[in-house]
Amino acid sequence: MDLAVKHNPQNRGSARDFVYETLRYSILHLKLKPGTKMSEQDVSDQFQVSRTPIREVFVRLFQEELVEIYPQRGTYVSLINLRHLEEGRFVRETMEKAVIREAAGELSKSDLFKLESNLAAQEVCRKNRNYFRMLALDDEFHATIFRACGMERTWSTVQQLNNDFYRVRVLRLAHDFRWDTILSQHYAIFEALKNGEGDRAEGITQDHLRMVIVEKDELKLEYPDYFVDI
Amino acid sequence: MDLAVKHNPQNRGSARDFVYETLRYSILHLKLKPGTKMSEQDVSDQFQVSRTPIREVFVRLFQEELVEIYPQRGTYVSLINLRHLEEGRFVRETMEKAVIREAAGELSKSDLFKLESNLAAQEVCRKNRNYFRMLALDDEFHATIFRACGMERTWSTVQQLNNDFYRVRVLRLAHDFRWDTILSQHYAIFEALKNGEGDRAEGITQDHLRMVIVEKDELKLEYPDYFVDI
């Protein structure tokens, strides 16, 4: 494991928070592969902080199911659970359809502006084939809608249930991804929201979220040791 | 703060887990009042363990929004947030209606048996006016349905979003609660699930979950310092 980062105490915020953010990001973006061993000692050496804050970070990551702690044996980056993938999808679709319906016609000028700006940024990313940033903008688009309804907490929670899905999306990033379709769907959702067409917004959202069904067998073949057997 | 508990190392499981379970239970059941200060030192004295595992427990509870940590100032039991209450309700209703619909007609003999046993236990509790246990059985009834659909994780997540609601339910426990109606609704849900009447199960669930709307102003008057102002 090599993250090549050091905690700079100049940075505002505790060492704990810094390590947490860094490790979380590393796991979700597969800089730390599923199944990787991460001992307190190793990580504390990497970050140049003592083991105490590292342990506390492990507890946080454990709570989010990003790592698994085996007492006296070791702490490992969680394997991707394909069953969790389905469950996360189901929750996301159910919740987002409900939220979209609430949001239709109720968004403020400011919220609509945020969405429109986001779409413009997505255009740029698509042209430049910056898929990594595209992924972030995609999530940010949907987060904005949740936030506009005062449901940011719900968004975070749903995202947490979709941590494994996020990792799969990163895995698929290299492959030819249907960004054109995705972007046009985002436009359609935006228009429907603006015009207060709840039913239509909900319908597009359903198609949108079902588009990204992944070929599980294919994934398991390509990255055999990233997944848990079920 | 006085929990009058000591960690017995004989108990299987780490001190950390024991303290976590105990504190979590204490907060949710208002043995620790919202706003209570809980310093590392105090808690570690109470449990007769060192401050290290206590800190790790605080991190876990913080992640669940059960405590708030102010660096160098103190750690406090979270106040109840009435806005979170609404959000939790919305998520619960949305998800449970979707799950109930999936479950209708698909439950195994074993699952139906569990539900029926649970209902029998509820009868006993109602007769004996054991409302505390009734609360647990209520949740267990709904958890069983989620679990039967392979959605235990979802249930836990939804529950976490409803932590504040749980505390309010405990507060209301003393008051005259409509247990008769609740129980009869449980029966109706059970029957609908058994007969595969998805629509009907969903409808009852909606009524069921909307029954427990609480009078916020009343609550704030009775327990003024338990809530955050919004």
Add this chain to the structure above:
DNA sequence: CCAAATAAACTACCATGGTAGTATATATAG
């Protein structure tokens, strides 16, 4: 050469001491 017993290495768990930052009580100046 192989299998069982032993030794060494490694792990997360917990205890404890020191530190910088914050809040409160006390003392001091006006």
Add this chain to the structure above:
DNA sequence: CTATATATACTACCATGGTAGTTTATTTGG
């Protein structure tokens, strides 16, 4: 008496050392 300055107490944060449990490497007996 009041407002400001100082001292004290308290907090969570981090560093570090020891420990029991686990895994791996080594040795021993056949």
